[in-house]
Amino acid sequence: MVIEFINVTKTIKGHKVIDNVNVKFESGKIIGLKGINGSGKTMLMRLACGLILPSEGTISIDGKILGKDITFPESVGILIENPAFLDGYSGFKNLKMLASIKNEIGDEQIRETIRRVGLDPDDRRPYRKYSLGMKQRLGIAAAIMEKPDIVLLDEPTNSLDISGVELLKDILRQERQRGALIIISSHDLDILQEVSDEIHVMERGRLVDHIVMEGPDKGVDK
Numbered sequence: 001m002v003i004e005f006i007n008v009t010k011t012i013k014g015h016k017v018i019d020n021v022n023v024k025f026e027s028g029k030i031i032g033l034k035g036i037n038g039s040g041k042t043m044l045m046r047l048a049c050g051l052i053l054p055s056e057g058t059i060s061i062d063g064k065i066l067g068k069d070i071t072f073p074e075s076v077g078i079l080i081e082n083p084a085f086l087d088g089y090s091g092f093k094n095l096k097m098l099a100s101i102k103n104e105i106g107d108e109q110i111r112e113t114i115r116r117v118g119l120d121p122d123d124r125r126p127y128r129k130y131s132l133g134m135k136q137r138l139g140i141a142a143a144i145m146e147k148p149d150i151v152l153l154d155e156p157t158n159s160l161d162i163s164g165v166e167l168l169k170d171i172l173r174q175e176r177q178r179g180a181l182i183i184i185s186s187h188d189l190d191i192l193q194e195v196s197d198e199i200h201v202m203e204r205g206r207l208v209d210h211i212v213m214e215g216p217d218k219g220v221d222k
């Protein structure tokens, strides 16, 4: 699986929020996007999954151009900004509703994913009673439950406590092992350095630096 951006620019209300980006992301890697607030990380992720289309240039998934050959990537899990869950439903019921769209996974896989993010599948409390960290964990669960080829996580460490961050790091490594292409954004360089195989630094809608990480844990050594 390859996502390729060629000369991609996105202009919103006369403002270049993404400015001539050329980049290739490949399966089996954790790609970190680093940048301050407003640098364009969320926009890049929205573009990568077809939620918005470029004003100029092309984005392709395995050679198929988004907005032309395909509307969305076939298999993608997304956590971008606040996950949209139903307040009155439990975590399990929310995930079950989302899973019913594709109808690819059963109850046990949903329960297993809820456990993976450190929540209790038998917790009957409605989503509105969840803490911020629990909401974030459920959002991560929704993104990975169907074992998608592409996993996009925008600031996944937001609201997570230390144990949540550790859990997320394990999940990211397991997802890479499975062969997924994972893109995560963060303003926290330490976390990105720990898990990423590559880090792209964004500034004012541009990719200004590309760091390839090395180490026993990194995909580049495999």
Ligand SMILES: Nc1ncnc2c1ncn2[C@@H]1O[C@H](COP(=O)(O)OP(=O)(O)OP(=O)(O)O)[C@@H](O)[C@H]1O
Pocket (backbone or CB within 6 Å): 012, 013, 015, 017, 035, 036, 037, 038, 039, 040, 041, 042, 043, 044, 187
């Ligand atoms: N709906 C919109 N209309 C106009 N400009 C927008 C809109 N949404 C975002 N922008 C602008 O796009 C730029 C990139 O925003 P983006 O949300 O991608 O940044 P980010 O790196 O994800 O920041 P953060 O860390 O704050 O989430 C910013 O300058 C922002 O003001």
